[in-house]
Amino acid sequence: MNIYSIMGIMLAGIVVIYAYFYIKRILAFWGVNMTRRSSRVICLCIAAAVAAGCLNVWSITTMIILHILALSVICDLIFMIFRKVYRKQDGRIEKRILSVYRCGLIPVIITAILLAYGFYNMCHVVKTEYHVTTEKKLNDYKIALITDTHYGTIQNPEILKKAVEELNQEGLDMVILGGDIVEEDTSKEKMQEAFQVLGGIKTSYGIYYVYGNHDRQPYTENRTYTDEELTAAIERNHITILKDSYVEISEELILAGREDFLWSYAYGRKSMEEILQGADRDHYIITADHQPAQSEENATQGVDLQVSGHTHAGQIWPVGLLSELTGVLNYGEYQKGDCKVIVSSGFTGWGYPFRTEGHCEYVILKLTGTGH
Known part of the structure; x- marks a missing residue:
C-alpha cells in the first residue's frame, strides 16, 4: 500500500463523517x-458512497467532493455567525436564510461555477513578460521560458502548437524548457511529438x-x-540538455541547467559551485x-537570474496561498541576495483539468545590461 492509498483511506474516513450530517440535513x-432508522441507514449509505469516491486522491470525483464539502463547512461557519447577529432582530430574514x-444547493452551485472557471x-x-536589468555588460536578449507542459495529458496539444506559432513572431534569442514537458501519462508518441x-x-x-x-x-x-x-527525442529536435552543466551562450552570457532537486538522490545533483567551475563569473x-x-x-555562486517552474502557482486554491505563507517561492519575481528568481506558473496544470489559482502561461524575459 503506497502513501496515496493511505491518504485516500484517511480522507474517506473524514469525508464519511461530515458527509453523513451534511446529507442528513x-x-x-x-x-x-x-x-x-431506514432513513438514517440510507443517509449513511449515501455518505459511504461519497467517501468511496475520495479513495483515489487524484481523481476528478475527489476534487468535486472536496470542493462541495469545503464550501459546506464555510457555509456552516457563515450561518453560525449570521444566527448570532440576526437571532433577535428579524425572524423572517433568519427563516429565509435558514431555508x-x-x-444544501449553495456549495454545489459554487463548486460548479468554480470548476467551470477552472476548466x-x-x-x-497567456504571455507573461518580465524586464530584467543588470549592471553587468550585457546586450539585449529576449528569452522564452516554457515549463510544465505535461504534454498529451489534461490540455489540448493544439494549445502548445498555437503558442509556438506566437513565439516564432517574438524574435527570440533563446528558449529555456524548464522541465515537466512530459510525464507519466504521456504516451511515447506524444512525448516525441512534444519535443518535435x-x-x-x-x-x-x-x-x-x-x-x-x-x-x-x-x-x-x-x-x-x-x-x-x-x-x-530531445536531441533529435536540436534541443540541448543541460544536466548539471553550463554553456556559454555568448561572450557575455552563460546558461546553467541543474538536475531536478526532488530526484537528486536518484540521479545525483552537483552543487552550483561544481557546475560553474571554470566559468567566467x-x-x-x-x-x-x-x-x-x-x-x-x-546567489553565493554569482548566479544573476534563476528561472523555475514546478509549483503551478498552486493550481487549486488555496494551495498557492498556503505555500507562500510557508516561505515557498510559489509564483512571480523574487530577490535572493544578488540573484533574481522568476517562478513560472507553468504552461498547464497537473493531475486535474482545472486551475482555480494562477493562470497558464509562457514567459518572455527581456534582459538589458546597463554596464556598456
Missing part, C-alpha cells in the same frame, strides 16, 4: 423523516532543456518510454532549475 429539508442554508482557465494560456513541436521554435542561440520531476516517469512502474528514448549567469530550490546557494 439536506434530506430533512426536502421532507425525509430522519427519525426513522437557503439547509437546502476555462486551464485551456487559456517545441523544437520548431526559431531562435538565435538555441533551445535548452532541464529535467523536471516527471519527465523520466519516476512515479510509475508502467513507463511508456525509456530514458534513452526521451534523450533521443563576470558573465551574466542564468540558472534553469525546474524547482525554485537552493536560490541562496545560486
Whole structure:
C-alpha cells in the first residue's frame, strides 16, 4: 500500500463523517423523516458512497467532493455567525436564510461555477513578460521560458502548437524548457511529438532543456518510454540538455541547467559551485532549475537570474496561498541576495483539468545590461 492509498483511506474516513450530517440535513429539508432508522441507514449509505469516491486522491470525483464539502463547512461557519447577529432582530430574514442554508444547493452551485472557471482557465494560456536589468555588460536578449507542459495529458496539444506559432513572431534569442514537458501519462508518441513541436521554435542561440520531476516517469512502474528514448527525442529536435552543466551562450552570457532537486538522490545533483567551475563569473549567469530550490546557494555562486517552474502557482486554491505563507517561492519575481528568481506558473496544470489559482502561461524575459 503506497502513501496515496493511505491518504485516500484517511480522507474517506473524514469525508464519511461530515458527509453523513451534511446529507442528513439536506434530506430533512426536502421532507425525509430522519427519525426513522431506514432513513438514517440510507443517509449513511449515501455518505459511504461519497467517501468511496475520495479513495483515489487524484481523481476528478475527489476534487468535486472536496470542493462541495469545503464550501459546506464555510457555509456552516457563515450561518453560525449570521444566527448570532440576526437571532433577535428579524425572524423572517433568519427563516429565509435558514431555508437557503439547509437546502444544501449553495456549495454545489459554487463548486460548479468554480470548476467551470477552472476548466476555462486551464485551456487559456497567456504571455507573461518580465524586464530584467543588470549592471553587468550585457546586450539585449529576449528569452522564452516554457515549463510544465505535461504534454498529451489534461490540455489540448493544439494549445502548445498555437503558442509556438506566437513565439516564432517574438524574435527570440533563446528558449529555456524548464522541465515537466512530459510525464507519466504521456504516451511515447506524444512525448516525441512534444519535443518535435517545441523544437520548431526559431531562435538565435538555441533551445535548452532541464529535467523536471516527471519527465523520466519516476512515479510509475508502467513507463511508456525509456530514458534513452526521451534523450533521443530531445536531441533529435536540436534541443540541448543541460544536466548539471553550463554553456556559454555568448561572450557575455552563460546558461546553467541543474538536475531536478526532488530526484537528486536518484540521479545525483552537483552543487552550483561544481557546475560553474571554470566559468567566467563576470558573465551574466542564468540558472534553469525546474524547482525554485537552493536560490541562496545560486546567489553565493554569482548566479544573476534563476528561472523555475514546478509549483503551478498552486493550481487549486488555496494551495498557492498556503505555500507562500510557508516561505515557498510559489509564483512571480523574487530577490535572493544578488540573484533574481522568476517562478513560472507553468504552461498547464497537473493531475486535474482545472486551475482555480494562477493562470497558464509562457514567459518572455527581456534582459538589458546597463554596464556598456
